[in-house]
Amino acid sequence: MSTSRTLLLSLRPRFADAILSGTKTVELRRRPVNAHSETPIILYASSPTMAIVGTARLRDVQTLDPSEAWRQYQACLGLSRLEFDAYLDGNDRAHLLRLHRVCTLDEPLPLRRLREEGRFQPPQSFRYLAESDPHTLRTLIPATTARRVNVAPRQ
Secondary structure: OOOOOOEEEEEOHHHHHHHHHOOOOEEEEOOOOOOOOOOEEEEEEOOOOOEEEEEEEEEEEEEEOHHHHHHHHHHHOOOOHHHHHHHHOOOOOEEEEEEEEEEEEEEEEEHHHHHHOOOOOOOOOEEEOOOOOOHHHHOHHHHHHHOOOOEEEOO
């Protein structure tokens, strides 16, 4: 088990589904992500899903010129060139999170359930888990590592 902090990553449901199905292995971000290889990641699908849907590990983070990022990773991003260009408009760097060890939760963990445990606000883009976050959320990654019943690994 890595001693890295756990990253909570918000995704549009379309991209969360693509990561869970294995068709998207690289997540594109406009802002740099300061994380190390094997950082645990919790995947939150935004509206209308509004739930934790899975977990992953960070293979690495690469920062590239947008044209080089597209050339190297277009098949792994799950978006069109037009979407890629629109998303990065005004940025001279593309921050690429290469994911692996993706696991899907047997049942999504809805936002309302997390809020029953206390104050919880999913990030706009990403953030690290805090001690104040719901216990259920903070225990997802060890459960994934141990392959407990509540998490189903992707085939």
